Amino acid sequence: MKPTRLSISLFILTALFTLQSAPADQRATKGSASSIQRATKGSASSIQRTPEGSASSTQPATKGSASPPEAQGKSSPQPTRPNFVIIMADDLGYGELGCYGSNSFKTPHIDALARGGIRFTDFHSNGAVCSPTRAALLTGRYQQRSGIDGVITAKSHRHTGLGLEQETVAEMLKRAGYATGMFGKWHVGYDTKFNPIKQGFDEFHGFVSGNIDLFSHIDQEGWFDWWAQDKLTYIPGYAPHHITERGIEFIRQHKDRPFLLYLPHPAPHYPYQGPGDHANRVVKKGFKPDQLDKLTTVPGLKKAEASRAYREMVQDLDTQVGKIIAELECQGLRENTLIIFCSDNGGTGNKKLGSDNGPLRGKKGQLYEGGHRVAGIFNWPSNIEPGLCTETALTFDLMPTFAELADVVPEATMDGLSLKSLLLTNESLAERPLVWMSGERIAYRLGDWKLLSANNDKHKSSPMLFNLRQDLGETTDLATQYPERVKAMQATALHLQREIRTNSKILNEK
Numbered sequence: 001m002k003p004t005r006l007s008i009s010l011f012i013l014t015a016l017f018t019l020q021s022a023p024a025d026q027r028a029t030k031g032s033a034s035s036i037q038r039a040t041k042g043s044a045s046s047i048q049r050t051p052e053g054s055a056s057s058t059q060p061a062t063k064g065s066a067s068p069p070e071a072q073g074k075s076s077p078q079p080t081r082p083n084f085v086i087i088m089a090d091d092l093g094y095g096e097l098g099c100y101g102s103n104s105f106k107t108p109h110i111d112a113l114a115r116g117g118i119r120f121t122d123f124h125s126n127g128a129v130c131s132p133t134r135a136a137l138l139t140g141r142y143q144q145r146s147g148i149d150g151v152i153t154a155k156s157h158r159h160t161g162l163g164l165e166q167e168t169v170a171e172m173l174k175r176a177g178y179a180t181g182m183f184g185k186w187h188v189g190y191d192t193k194f195n196p197i198k199q200g201f202d203e204f205h206g207f208v209s210g211n212i213d214l215f216s217h218i219d220q221e222g223w224f225d226w227w228a229q230d231k232l233t234y235i236p237g238y239a240p241h242h243i244t245e246r247g248i249e250f251i252r253q254h255k256d257r258p259f260l261l262y263l264p265h266p267a268p269h270y271p272y273q274g275p276g277d278h279a280n281r282v283v284k285k286g287f288k289p290d291q292l293d294k295l296t297t298v299p300g301l302k303k304a305e306a307s308r309a310y311r312e313m314v315q316d317l318d319t320q321v322g323k324i325i326a327e328l329e330c331q332g333l334r335e336n337t338l339i340i341f342c343s344d345n346g347g348t349g350n351k352k353l354g355s356d357n358g359p360l361r362g363k364k365g366q367l368y369e370g371g372h373r374v375a376g377i378f379n380w381p382s383n384i385e386p387g388l389c390t391e392t393a394l395t396f397d398l399m400p401t402f403a404e405l406a407d408v409v410p411e412a413t414m415d416g417l418s419l420k421s422l423l424l425t426n427e428s429l430a431e432r433p434l435v436w437m438s439g440e441r442i443a444y445r446l447g448d449w450k451l452l453s454a455n456n457d458k459h460k461s462s463p464m465l466f467n468l469r470q471d472l473g474e475t476t477d478l479a480t481q482y483p484e485r486v487k488a489m490q491a492t493a494l495h496l497q498r499e500i501r502t503n504s505k506i507l508n509e510k
């Protein structure tokens with residue numbers, strides 16, 4: 001067979017990987033990178049299962065599920081094709097859910113989802129900002145391959161969007177006979193040619209910009225931004241509640257066939273508005289329905305009110321998750337629905353506001369862990385045993401996972417990996433090189449080791465090296481201690497960057 005660009009790349013990568021593999025005594029044990037995980041230290045198991053479904057047990061599970069699937073009760077190697085529901089928060093920090101250690105926010109429904117499913121401690125958004133993660137989720141590939149290297153801003157990128165030649169997860173599942181709906185924040189293209197209904201979704205209600213006033217539905221440049229399919233539509237009310245109402249309607253309509261329901265919520269991204277607040281943006285550009293004149297517009301909230309609104313947004317998001325779960329139960333669909341809850345990037349790091357990245361360094365937009373390590377919860381009652389997982393997974397793993405579970409082959413080669421065997425039978429993922437890129441900055445991860453390129457921090461002019469198992473907070477730079485490792489990791493990171501960026505251009509962020 002003629003070698004492809006990908007196979008050549010993999011060969012080079014394998015060679016580089018071999019070069020940088022350290023002697024056994026220098027390598028940290030895999031699967032123990034998180035300080036909040038309760039797994040037994042150094043355990044080879046990647047998921048800690050407990051009979052009660054509690055995520056707090058320290059009892060290790062058996063690696064690779066030595067017992068046959070039928071002996072495990074619920075597990076099955078060939079499950080019925082499930083419904084997929086993705087609920088994605090916007091800018092939710094790693095420490096803002098009860099199940100991730102928050103004492104500030106009450107999130108009982110999401111916590112219950114975590115207790116009854118698998119909670120990842122090392123789950124990541126592919127980007128440290130909105131648009132890139134969404135592109136990676138939709139394509140199963142590094143977002144640079146579809147040209148979404150940075151934020152598609154309301155100001156400067158109104159003609160940019162996710163390439164139509166890319167097969168999306170919605171297009172792939174449509175081929176497999178799934179109904180597909182998305183309600184909420186798109187943010188991978190303003191022009192109607194990039195609209196979700198042109199990218200595989202049968203149904204769309206929501207907004208296409210990075211953020212809207214949650215009552216008047218106006219983006220930060222003053223454009224009205226609420227769509228029904230590809231038509232601007234005015235519907236009064238609080239946007240997160242519309243998203244849930246549409247989601248519930250979609251579930252009812254498609255309860256007799258498999259479906260993909262994508263619910264990317266606007267919370268808790270700014271503008272900070274709780275369900276009882278008012279509109280504070282008015283139309284400056286374009287479409288202006290008559291009804292908007294009747295809305296009360298008020299100045300932006302003061303700081304104390306903003307933190308109150310922020311808390312309400314997180315807790316209302318939890319309420320919305322609860323409503324979707326209740327509807328699935330009501331329709332008898334809960335058992336065979338895989339629900340995934342995650343965030344599109346880390347929190348803003350504004351502690352006065354309530355943003356909380358837990359033990360992580362950094363914030364949204366940065367390549368420290370606080371920028372991209374996020375909540376990751378997978379819940380599928382009929383097939384996934386509850387547990388705590390310390391494996392490294394990313395948003396671009398969702399599409400290959402769905403492909404395997406729905407028995408359909410994606411058109412393009414996936415960068416992400418199917419998590420099916422990990423989720424269903426606790427088989428560890430193969431160690432894989434992973435990169436996060438932002439402009440010219442790179443973070444490169446291999447197992448417990450993470451390299452940050454020289455330009456990631458204005459105070460540092462040389463690369464930084466961290467061991468995340470020993471130092472989740474990225475407090476101790478080990479670069480001078482391991483110069484050979486730094487050199488080898490830099491070589492791989494640069495190679496990956498070049499390969500991934502082929503045929504893509506960097507968005508000029510303004």
Ligand SMILES: [Ca+2]
Binds near residue numbers: 269
């Ligand atoms: Ca975001």
